[in-house]
Amino acid sequence: MTFQAEWLRTTLLAISLAFVVTGPVLADSSTQPNTKPAEFKVTDFLLGNGMEVVVIPDHRAPIVTHMVWYKIGSADEPPGKSGIAHFFEHLMFKATTNHAAGEFDRAVSDIGGSNNAFTSYDYTAFHETVAPSSLELMMSFEADRMRNLILTDDVIKTERDVILEERRSRIDNNPQAVLDEEVDATLWQNQPYRIPVIGWMQEMEQLNRIDATAFYDKYYRPNNAVLIVAGDVEPDAVKALAEKTYGKVARGPDLPPRIRPVEPEQNTKRTVTLSDARVSVPSFSTQWVVPSYHSGKPGEAEALDLLAEILGGGNRSRLYQALVVQQGIASSAGAYFQGTMLDDTNFTVYGAPRGDAKLADVEAAVDAEVARIASGGVTPEELEKAKDRYVRSMIFARDKQDSMAEIYGSTLATGGNVRDVQQWPDRIRKVTADEVKAVAARYLVLARSTSGYLLPQQQAGN
Amino acid sequence: MNLHRHALSSPARGEGRTRAALATLVLSILFLILPALAARAMDIQQVTSPKGITAWLVEDYSVPVVAVRFVFGGGSTQDPPGKEGLANLMTGLFDEGAGSLDSEAFQIRLDDAGAEMSFDETRDGIYGSMRMLADQRDEAFDLLRLAVDEPRFDQAPIDRIRSQILSGIIANENDPDTIAQNKWARAIYGDHPYSRSDQGTRQSIAAITQDDLKALHKAVFARSGLHVAVVGAIDAETLKKKLDMVFGDLPQSQALTPVADVEPKLAQHLEVNYDLPQTSLQLAWPGVKRKSADFFPAVLMNEILGGGTFTSRLYQEVREKRGLAYGVNSSLVNQDHANALIVTTGTRSDRVAETLGIVRDVVKEMAENGPTEAELAATKKYMVGAYAINNLDSSSSIAATLVELQLDDLGIDYMQRRAGYINAVTLDQVKAAAKKLLTAEPTIMVVGPPLAGAGKG
Numbered sequence: 001m002t003f004q005a006e007w008l009r010t011t012l013l014a015i016s017l018a019f020v021v022t023g024p025v026l027a028d029s030s031t032q033p034n035t036k037p038a039e040f041k042v043t044d045f046l047l048g049n050g051m052e053v054v055v056i057p058d059h060r061a062p063i064v065t066h067m068v069w070y071k072i073g074s075a076d077e078p079p080g081k082s083g084i085a086h087f088f089e090h091l092m093f094k095a096t097t098n099h100a101a102g103e104f105d106r107a108v109s110d111i112g113g114s115n116n117a118f119t120s121y122d123y124t125a126f127h128e129t130v131a132p133s134s135l136e137l138m139m140s141f142e143a144d145r146m147r148n149l150i151l152t153d154d155v156i157k158t159e160r161d162v163i164l165e166e167r168r169s170r171i172d173n174n175p176q177a178v179l180d181e182e183v184d185a186t187l188w189q190n191q192p193y194r195i196p197v198i199g200w201m202q203e204m205e206q207l208n209r210i211d212a213t214a215f216y217d218k219y220y221r222p223n224n225a226v227l228i229v230a231g232d233v234e235p236d237a238v239k240a241l242a243e244k245t246y247g248k249v250a251r252g253p254d255l256p257p258r259i260r261p262v263e264p265e266q267n268t269k270r271t272v273t274l275s276d277a278r279v280s281v282p283s284f285s286t287q288w289v290v291p292s293y294h295s296g297k298p299g300e301a302e303a304l305d306l307l308a309e310i311l312g313g314g315n316r317s318r319l320y321q322a323l324v325v326q327q328g329i330a331s332s333a334g335a336y337f338q339g340t341m342l343d344d345t346n347f348t349v350y351g352a353p354r355g356d357a358k359l360a361d362v363e364a365a366v367d368a369e370v371a372r373i374a375s376g377g378v379t380p381e382e383l384e385k386a387k388d389r390y391v392r393s394m395i396f397a398r399d400k401q402d403s404m405a406e407i408y409g410s411t412l413a414t415g416g417n418v419r420d421v422q423q424w425p426d427r428i429r430k431v432t433a434d435e436v437k438a439v440a441a442r443y444l445v446l447a448r449s450t451s452g453y454l455l456p457q458q459q460a461g462n
Numbered sequence: 463m464n465l466h467r468h469a470l471s472s473p474a475r476g477e478g479r480t481r482a483a484l485a486t487l488v489l490s491i492l493f494l495i496l497p498a499l500a501a502r503a504m505d506i507q508q509v510t511s512p513k514g515i516t517a518w519l520v521e522d523y524s525v526p527v528v529a530v531r532f533v534f535g536g537g538s539t540q541d542p543p544g545k546e547g548l549a550n551l552m553t554g555l556f557d558e559g560a561g562s563l564d565s566e567a568f569q570i571r572l573d574d575a576g577a578e579m580s581f582d583e584t585r586d587g588i589y590g591s592m593r594m595l596a597d598q599r600d601e602a603f604d605l606l607r608l609a610v611d612e613p614r615f616d617q618a619p620i621d622r623i624r625s626q627i628l629s630g631i632i633a634n635e636n637d638p639d640t641i642a643q644n645k646w647a648r649a650i651y652g653d654h655p656y657s658r659s660d661q662g663t664r665q666s667i668a669a670i671t672q673d674d675l676k677a678l679h680k681a682v683f684a685r686s687g688l689h690v691a692v693v694g695a696i697d698a699e700t701l702k703k704k705l706d707m708v709f710g711d712l713p714q715s716q717a718l719t720p721v722a723d724v725e726p727k728l729a730q731h732l733e734v735n736y737d738l739p740q741t742s743l744q745l746a747w748p749g750v751k752r753k754s755a756d757f758f759p760a761v762l763m764n765e766i767l768g769g770g771t772f773t774s775r776l777y778q779e780v781r782e783k784r785g786l787a788y789g790v791n792s793s794l795v796n797q798d799h800a801n802a803l804i805v806t807t808g809t810r811s812d813r814v815a816e817t818l819g820i821v822r823d824v825v826k827e828m829a830e831n832g833p834t835e836a837e838l839a840a841t842k843k844y845m846v847g848a849y850a851i852n853n854l855d856s857s858s859s860i861a862a863t864l865v866e867l868q869l870d871d872l873g874i875d876y877m878q879r880r881a882g883y884i885n886a887v888t889l890d891q892v893k894a895a896a897k898k899l900l901t902a903e904p905t906i907m908v909v910g911p912p913l914a915g916a917g918k919g
Contacts, residue, residue: 060524061504063851093772102773102782109771110840112847129851161785168740169788169808281633316573325566328622331629354629385573392576396593399525400856456636 042408043235044418047242049251050223054408054418055238056230058401064231065402066138067127068146069409071226072219074199075121075192075260075342083199086119087163087207088215092126093117094155096148101155104141113138121193122342123413129402132232139245146220146249156209164205167198175276176283176454182272183452187287190261191343221252226412230405260343263289270450277457281331282359283352286366286451290443292341294415301339302427303435304347304443308337309386310378310436311369312349316385318373319349323365329357333366342414347443359453370444377437390428504854506864508874509692511702513710517690518864518874519701522857526596528694530606531861532709533587533869535687536718538660539799540678547662548670548678549588551624553581555675556590558619560608565619568605577602579609585656586798587869588682593858596695599704607708610683615675624667631661638736642909645734650726650746650905656800680717685709687716691864693857723799729903733913741910742808743818747825748899749794749801752870758887759895760803761794765841766833766892767825767900768792768805770848773840775824780807786817803899811911818906829900832893846881 043055074085095101108115113130128138171177181196188194198204227246229238266289293301312319312335323330331354337347349370351362397403411421507519538549557572557579559565572579577594590610594602634640644659651657662670688709692701726746750760768776768791780790790807805825809817833841853863867876 058524060522061850061854063855102778105772106840109773109844109848112844112849112851114770114848114851115772129855131847158783158785162781162788165740165786165809166788168810172739173808278636278638279633280635280637281629316569324626325622328625331626352629352633354625388576389573392595395525395595396527396578399527399529399858402855 042418042422045235045239047222047247049247049249050221051242051246051249052226052412053238053242054226054228054412055233055235056228056401056404056408057233057235058230058404059232062131062232063129063401064132064135064229064233065127065129065405066135066142067125067228067230067405067409068142069123069125069226069228069413070219071122071224071258071413072124072215073120073122074195074197076219076258077192077195080203081207081211082195083163083197083204084207084211084215085124086198087160087204088212089117089119089124089126090159090163091151091155091212091216092145092149092220094159095150096145097150098144098148099141104145107137107141111137119197120410121197123410125409125413127402127405135229135233135238136241136245139241143245143249146222146225146246149216149220151209151212151216153209156207156212160204160207163198164201167201167204170198171196172201175274175278178276179272179274179452179454182274183285183287183450186270186272186452187289187346187450188263189266191263192260193341193343193345219255221255222246222249223251224255226409228405228409228412230401230408258342263344266448266450269447271453272450273453273455275455275457279454279456281352282453282455283332283350284359284363284451284453285348285350286363286446286449287346287348288443288445288449289344290337290347290439292343292345292414293339293411293420294342295344299427299431299435300439301337302424302431303439304337305339305390305428306383306386306431307373307378307436307440308335308347309389310382311335311373311440313386313389318369319351319366322369323351323362327365328355329365330354330362333362340410340414340416359455363451367446370440370446374437374440374444377440378433380433383431383433383436387428387431391425394425504860504877506874506877507698509698509701509705511705511710513706515685515688515690515705515709517692517701517705518868519691519696519698520693520860520864521695521697522693523596523695525857526695527857528594528596528599528602528692528696529857529861530592530594530690530692531589531858531865532688532690533589533865534682534684534716535587535689535798535869536682536716537583537585537587538658539585539655539721540682540719541655541658541660541662541666542674542719544666545662545670545674546658546666547627547660548674549583549682550660550662551620551627551667551670552615552675552678553583553588554623554627555615555619556581556609556613558623559614559616560605561612561614563608564614564616568608571601572605575601575605577605579606581609583660585660589865591858591861599696603704603708610708611711613675613679615672615679617672620670620672620675624670627661627667628664631664631667638734638738638909639742642732642734642742642907645732646744646907649730649732649907650728650802651724651800652727654724654799655721656724656797680713682716682718684713684716686714687718688712689865689868691861691868693861693864721799726800726802726905728905730905732905732907734907734909735912736910738910739810740808741811741814741908743806743814743821743909744907745805745821745904747803747805747904748902749796749803750895750899751801752796756891756895756898758883759891760899762838762841762845762884762887763828763833763892763896763899764792764794764803765845766837767828767896769841770852771844775828776805776807776821779820779824780817784816784820786813786820790821805904814908814910814913818908825900825904828896830897832889832896835889838887838889838892842884842887845884849877849880 045053077084111134113128115128117126185194291300319333323333330351333351335349338345349366351366353359353362509519510516541548559568576598579592581590592606647657750757768774776790780786787807787809792805795802854860
């Protein structure tokens, strides 16, 4: 938990997050000529009960990352039950008919492993990193809690207090997070991404055992789950262990397709403003609804990835060079695109002034760069360098086992498949300058955007 | 947005050395010990170049990447009085022009080389990292040499980076946690350099000149204070040449300002009143030196008290049983000149007294009776197994770990020895460590609305 430079860090974090999440990995043989790339063969198969399995061998260290991804996230929650997906994730660590509460955690720490879980809009994932000899044990615990959880009112009440504290610490204690929540609720008028993953406080307070049980029975099923195993293992061995553990869990009823409320066409410029005594330097962000890898036409999301990189992906980007280096009016400026989502997603630009510069000047300069890229497009050289950076990021990602597991897991949980990840570098390479210009012109229209302003208290009403 | 169930700090990348300053709430947990398995799998070579530069190398061709990590001892404690923020500003300038390349030319070359370079500082050191693609490593190493050996510190990038840092300082001026951490650092360190802001102040960073940067670079960037680790697709002979090229022309000796050791001042009650939905709590007890005989007993004790697992006593009592907090942990913080044991948590304002009471009760129980034999046995197993997972999961993290081992002078075969150190610790030693550290009256800081009829504290 860090409290320093939160306003800056939030944006930086968002960039790195987008980069990791949208940057799948170069699969199979490397294109690097002067090196000796190891075999990098990803295997996928289906268990008899419908559970998908992906194995990513990596024999550099005797470690294995084991992840179970459920295709259920906050955007799938019933109306009025916001936060249930995340709350339920917490409840998965309680007692089952076979194991007392805390037994799984103890088993993981006894072997020096690490474990945790996370929830997002489109998925909920549980993971352990252990020595390969403990893989079967992890599988047996995960398979057990997929179906045998015991939920009592006492457990619900205590853990609900924990998620309320989590909300206070993540959101309510942080003006930037409060604003971000309101911006999302304004950008999205119909699609459930308008609702925070952690939930609205007054709905979280009412979540109960009946909600949790209904949620569990509907979604925690092998045919709604993806198993990712990355590390010092072989596919055949993983398959045998998976059949022995997960394979014994009964398939659930088929779930209906995840068809969610669709966003109406946006015809307005919307703004959200928060003034707070804790803020000393103002900042802004502007967001647009854009397609994701899953919802877009072929090539659109790839073009948006490259657009985000060229416009504001780092210190060689147009926004950084223009606002921070040349004009000297901004302390930060950039852009990001979150492509790994089931439905349409958002594209964001942001900035904050430095010195005597005014926020309005920074915003005008960001808008000008957005307009310039939409009308003039990108140069072939910019495009090539952006592609190089993406391909490079994928090679770097191969160096970290759990990053690899997350790239595959998030892709499969949002409607993609193994081939989508493997072919991603080739698809990035194929994007043309015209395609980048086209997505900028089509989607980054200021008259149909949503901006959020975080202001010091005295600037209220400006 | 990803929400995680558990709020646990990332594990420390070093051992016996916590890189986060005590004055920030970024407190890491110490994990020790490597399983015999991982120790076997990792062959660490000591490489010494013709000019006498030594590095630890793990040669590995699985991924076409080379990760370099190095440190020069002497971090922001070397900032002259009135020039606080100097080391931090310097770390922002190494990729802003070097040799014949100005800022823009340097960054274009770096991007073309497919490499990522970063520098950062702690109170006690200035760290550099580089991650490069194996087939472009010559170009990347050339740029690293320029950055390390011939940084330009041109006025335009100085002014730009300085004003970005200034924006950050101003942005935090009304932030209750920043205010609280500054108050905390002054209260527990008094006049020691650890009490000063490593970012600097409005006034101090305005006072920094190009000459100050050059002088600090000259004093710190010398071979006597250097530790290097390299992991990835490179062999020892090639690395020797690169070491001489990058570091071989640096001066032999550092010229550091001596820094005194300091004991954090305890038994204080600090409050920062602010209308917040959740109140943060931070408590400090005495720590233990890395070289002290009771280091491992203390590390095991801390792990059981509130360390990196979901089974720790604080986690169980504060969160699992009572739902008082989302996160709670204890950490041993080891810096070059100060050590402490820190507990942090946060709870809603009307439960502060209750939470503080539970934390203090758990600590008191540990001080008086220590852990059980079963807790100690389980924690030993955990710490033996967890090291590889927490410290060796990528080329960059292996390189970072190897640099910390060198800084702590633990020896190249340390990973094979360390399970032995852990397993040799007795229950009596852990009980003694608990009594020694935790019977002191802690310094407590409360950040939130004023306490109504405060509890124990």
